[in-house]
Amino acid sequence: MVKEREKFTIKHPTVDDAQAISDLVALCDIEDIGEPDITLSDVLDMWRTIPIDSDAWIAVSAKDESLGMVLLR
Numbered sequence: 865m866v867k868e869r870e871k872f873t874i875k876h877p878t879v880d881d882a883q884a885i886s887d888l889v890a891l892c893d894i895e896d897i898g899e900p901d902i903t904l905s906d907v908l909d910m911w912r913t914i915p916i917d918s919d920a921w922i923a924v925s926a927k928d929e930s931l932g933m934v935l936l937r
């Protein structure tokens with residue numbers, strides 16, 4: 865059986881993506897440590913320390929759901 869893979873896009877984030885990334889990381893935190901350990905402010909603070917237009921990427925599904933994030937420091 866062959867399963868079709870979902871298509872996704874890799875792009876640089878904007879401030880408009882911060883809440884979705886915060887929610888995604890919080891879900892991972894809950895799975896790993898039982899509770900969220902990140903807030904929207906945390907994401908925005910991280911993004912202020914780097915040029916997100918060149919050193920940050922997010923993966924977004926065809927349904928516009930955030931799938932992941934990478935930061936270079």
